[in-house]
Amino acid sequence: MFKFGIRILPRPEVLDTQGRAVEATLKSLGHSVLETKVGRYVQLSIEAKDIAQAQATAKKVSEEVLCNMLIENFEIEVLK
């Protein structure tokens, strides 16, 4: 079994509505925050014969299900 973490964030050119609202609030509370991006984090455990196959599955589900590729990007990290 292989474990992955998928970090999903809005694409840089796409408006991040949540990030904008959170950023404004943090600034108004006096915190010296320059930029805020809000995304999601998903953990997956995958049954596969080797890491390459597991990674391929993680990529496929990220592209097809977890992430809306029109507006979001993702990064996969391997977890221990």
Place this chain on the structure above:
Amino acid sequence: MQANLSEKLKTYRISQPEYEKICDLLGREPKGLEWALFSALWSEHCSYKSSKIHLKKLFGKSKRVLQSFGENAGIVDLGDGEKIAFKMESHNHPSFIEPYQGAATGVGGILRDIFTMGARPIALANYLCFGEPKAQRMSTLVDGVVRGIGGYGNCVGVPTVTGQTHFDPSYNENILVNAMAVGYFGKKDPICLSKAKGVGNHVVYVGAKTGRDGIHGASMASESFDDNSAAKRPTVQIGDPFYEKLLIEACLEVMKKDLVVAIQDMGAAGLTSSTFEMAEKGGVGIEMDLSQVPLRDSTLTPEDIMLSESQERMLLICEPKNFAALKQEFDRWGLDACVVGRVTDDKKVRLLWHGEVICETEPEMIVSSAPEYERTYEEHQLKWPIKKAIPQKGEGVLGDAKMLNTILTSHHGGDRSWIYNQYDQRVGAATANDCSHAVGVVRLQESHRGLGVVLGCRPHVMRMDPYFGGIDSVVHPSLQLATYGFEPLAVTDCLNFGNPEKKETMTQFVAALQGMNTFCQRLETPIISGNVSFYNETKNKNVSPTPSTGLVGLRPSVENLPHDSFYKENQDVVLLTFGSSWFSGFLGEITQATSDGYLEKDLSGIETFVKKLTLASQEGLFASGRVVGKFGLLYALARMSLEGMGAQIVCDQAPFTEVFYQILLSTNDVSRLSKALLSENVSLTAIGKTQKASLQWNEHKWATEELKNLYKKGWEASFAQLAR
């Protein structure tokens, strides 16, 4: 050189003859930014070049109409100092690409059209057409569109009070998402227009920063889908209803304080259309430095800035002395407001980039000289002109009462609450009828009168005959308003058609528009706003012609509205029949069993009937009422029996034939009702009595509980993965 030009024409989606016209107008080749400006403003979406010739003929005036086409939305005077603004618009192409954001930004855009005029949005409605449930991506599209509409409307705090959803294979690869918004002016609320005025006044940019959203969106909406649609997607426009809510409050506040000379939202083709249209309407010039526009992405070029369709932005004109007060109000709501230019007297739009002139054109030339095409069409011949009587006890499926079970459990005839329960229908605390009723009703804030909102256009009637379908798009919703006691006032429309370069499409378009227009005139319900959406075709297949309409009506109060369902026991059930037109209907179509009918295009006496019905309803002459629609009489009776009160009916008419028009009423006083309603072409028959717990149709019988269970099952049967 030649190859270079054809490449450019392709990029900017300008045809060879249009290119020649541009060269003629300019006296030279277009250069730099001009390409982008012509591309946007001469697109079908912005210029209405294929439809303008026909739209000019529309009936748009009445003593109540204060504003019709040419502004962001039409305005109707309700008397007593109250007015409403309303409009419907399509967002079909973006919703097919990214359903959540497409639908959400559709709602956002139509709301801006309303509050730009100074009206507070009080109601939303949506008209949706989807493909077959089994079609590719359809579940995802339905889910995304419904979530998107809810996500935006709920958050911005405007109730969705009515809607329609249709399913047909012609929408499999081109869904329709049309949103309507209604706004309210009280006695003290000013109307704001988009005409730029006052040389030396500031041009002010307010709202969200400009990003890459939807660059070239307007010209994309003017093309058909093909397999490469995925590749030519512009950056998806993201809607932020929270931001829009702030923008509504800030804009209404500065308008009330009289700080605004003119205002327009940045919709299709963003800053380009707002700048050029405001200047052109005002007969003035505008000088604007694009480097002053607030940006989300510092790498945007002037062309990107002019074409960006970032949401929640407005352009307004304000006197320099008022700018500080205006900015203070926007600051209070946490929104940007900055001066980007000024009004000039030379009737030119001059665009600067860091102080340097990069483009100078006459708005009149681009806006008013946009091409107008007389696309080829044929005069339409009405189907089935030879009189045949309404079938009695029809044969085959149309006569088989047991088909009711199949209809109720199908996505065509089943419950739609899965959709509308995801919409906030009551925010504003003024909703008297929510989406579960045929007509949505909100109470007007100052006079406490009722405003009825209803949508029209039944695609299966359009598929039968586009002229008659056009008539029906106006008459059917008018009868619905009248049944609940609302005097129909005015119409907005959203004309969704295929490729206008095809004769078949244009023939449908012209026929539908003629049908609608004739009856708008007859019923004195002018068409005061709307939009045209062409190129709803994929791989050469057009969608069903779909001229959706939105009607509003007025009632003296919201108390004692007739119910949609039976609720009083032992009342007479009365069938009102107007005229003698009929057809084999939706059941005939989907079972492919039969296609037959008789259509009479005059509907002589309909005006009187609508008036009498409105009055009879207001006088409380019936307790329950329903206009018989798709699937005919028995289906309407079943829908009226879902709340536990049914009826015992004896009737010879074929149960599923659709008649233009029939209305079911329940009353204590048939003779008073007939005295009030009988007029030219109207007949009235008592067909039974209301009774508890069951519906009987001749020898057939259903428990009301059973009908309700069947009705509730319809959605799950087709969209199992969505229904929890």
Place this chain on the structure above:
Amino acid sequence: MRKVGVLRFPGTNCDRDIWHAVEQVGDTPQWLWYQDRFNPKDFDSFIVPGGFSYGDYLRSGALAAHAPVMQSLKEASELGYPIFGVCNGFQILCEAQLLPGVLMRNSHLRFLDTMVDLTVINAHKRFGQKLEKGQKVHMPIAHADGCYYVSDDDLKRIQDNQQIYCTYVRNPNGSVADIAGVMNKNKNVVGMMPHPERAMYEWMGSCDGQKFF
């Protein structure tokens, strides 16, 4: 005539509805802007209306809970002033820890607008004086994040201390113990997901909401 402070955050959208409800029962509403502080002594009580403060971003109510006006509201709570949160107002009061528990995404993961029946469990001394224990009332809900959650220990505590305000007759959103509304330990602060301000006249489908103001 009682003066009722009505809080407004960016994104609040039931503020005007609450205003009308307060007026309808003969009281005097006054706006309290999220950036401003106030003196509790100037008021009889406070209402935090529903809507989508800050677009419901991050978590419903989470950003509003940190606004300056909430500092004053906390002081008012400590002084024992009656405070009523409706829908998003309930979420804000939970996020500000003026009420126990938290409101999570509805169990079916969708926004839901529908009429519900409620059972009154414990009356509040100011908002709902006219209600009786066990009474049934009818009004709409309209929310995506209405699934009330508390730990088992806390549930027992609020039950024992009679802090449950009202429950759903048929649970629409997965709330623990069918809870639709709760009070704080001192029973001056109360919050509920259903919208009494949308049930003020027969033409709205119910006028049970009048009893809550």
